[in-house]
Every structure is written in structure tokens, then in C-alpha cells.
Amino acid sequence: MHNDEIGYPKEHLFLHLIKKGEFRKIVEIGVASGHLTRRILSSVDKITVYYAVDPWKVYIEFYDREPHEHEKQQSYWDSMYEKVVKIGEDFSQLQIMRMTSVSAAKELIKKKDREGLNAKLTRDEIEKRILARVRVKVMDFQKDTNPDVRRHVQADVIAEFYRDVVIPLTKEGEIQYLMQKKIG
Numbered sequence: 397m398h399n400d401e402i403g404y405p406k407e408h409l410f411l412h413l414i415k416k417g418e419f420r421k422i423v424e425i426g427v428a429s430g431h432l433t434r435r436i437l438s439s440v441d442k443i444t445v446y447y448a449v450d451p452w453k454v455y456i457e458f459y460d461r462e463p464h465e466h467e468k469q470q471s472y473w474d475s476m477y478e479k480v481v482k483i484g485e486d487f488s489q490l491q492i493m494r495m496t497s498v499s500a501a502k503e504l505i506k507k508k509d510r511e512g513l514n515a516k517l518t519r520d521e522i523e524k525r526i527l528a529r530v531r532v533k534v535m536d537f538q539k540d541t542n543p544d545v546r547r548h549v550q551a552d553v554i555a556e557f558y559r560d561v562v563i564p565l566t567k568e569g570e571i572q573y574l575m576q577k578k579i580g
């Protein structure tokens with residue numbers, strides 16, 4: 397949505413549309429100080445992610461009028477950006493994208509591709525089998541050690557390490573490879 401076109405009743409209109417459409421993911425393009433952002437986030441609790449997109453930068457070419465003096469100062473944009481960062485302290489769903497809408501669109505498409513690839517690379521059954529095998533191997537390697545002399549490694553600790561680190565990193569490597577193949 398680009399909210400400049402509609403004028404001030406926009407707040408009510410957007411709130412109405414978001415609630416009626418039961419939208420969970422929002423992208424706001426052109427956030428400024430985040431007035432609308434805070435209003436929406438505090439009124440709709442079902443939102444799971446809210447992307448706030450704005451370069452917060454002096455861009456004379458954005459204007460169809462002569463910009464005011466303060467709009468030409470980067471400090472003015474930085475202070476608005478800081479206000480939006482503060483909103484993020486109250487709402488964990490907020491993801492700030494300090495860039496133009498065109499760059500944000502590219503980023504979100506990449507993100508969507510990554511999520512799609514991750515889902516395709518995930519086989520719950522196989523991951524469960526790998527973890528079970530890891531547990532067996534950990535026990536097996538230690539079967540001849542004397543627990544009075546050596547401390548035994550718990551199979552669950554190693555399995556968790558596989559689940560939380562080794563498997564995700566392996567998939568991340570595959571995703572990076574596939575993404576650069578797709579883009580490059």
C-alpha cells in the first residue's frame with residue numbers, strides 16, 4: 397500500500413481493510429515517523445510480521461514540490477527513523493527495511509525464495525532418522541569406555557547439536573548455493 401494517495405481517513409481505511417482481510421503480513425511503504433505503523437500495530441494483534449519500508453534519506457527526486465528546508469537535512473530523516481526503531485521495542489513483529497520500495501521488493505522476493513527452498517529441503521522424517529542415528533552412534537562409540545574413568549557424552553546433547561546447528565547450517569549452505577545459481 398502507498399498511503400499518500402488517500403489522505404487522512406486512511407488510518408481508518410487501512411485498519412478496516414487489515415481487520416476485514418485478516419491480513420497477517422503487512423508491508424508499509426513510506427513510513428516517515430511511524431505514526432500509522434504504531435496505530436496499526438497497536439490495534440491489530442493478529443499481525444505476525446510488519447515490514448516498515450522507507451529509506452529515511454534526503455531524496456529530492458521523491459518530491460513533486462519544492463522540499464522544505466528541514467526535509468533537505470539528513471538529521472531530520474534520521475530522527476524519524478529513530479522513532480520507528482522505538483516502535484520496534486514495543487512490537488516484535490516490526491521489521492525495519494531502510495531502503496526504497498524497489499530494493500525492499502527485491503529483498504522480500506529473495507526472502508520468499510529462501511523460505512520456499514528451505515521448505516523444499518526439509519524432510520521431517522529424514523531429519524528424525526538422522527537424529528536417531530546420531531544418538532545410536534554416540535552410545536556406540538562410548539560402549540567400551542569406563543564411566544568411572546571418562547565422562548560419557550549424552551546422546552541427546554549431540555543430537556540437539558545436529559538438530560539446531562548441523563542440519564540448519566547444511567540447509568543454509570544448500571540454499572545459498574541454489575540462490576546464487578538462480579541469480580548468477
Ligand SMILES: C[S@@+](CC[C@H](N)C(=O)[O-])C[C@H]1O[C@@H](n2cnc3c(N)ncnc32)[C@H](O)[C@@H]1O
Pocket residue numbers: 399400425426427428429430431432433449450451452453458495496497498
Ligand atoms: C507522507 S510520508 C508517509 C507517512 C506515514 N505513512 C504516516 O502515515 O505517518 C512519505 C514517506 O515516504 C517515503 N518514501 C518516498 N518514496 C519512497 C519509496 N520509493 N520507497 C519507500 N519509501 C518512500 C519518504 O521517505 C517519506 O518518509
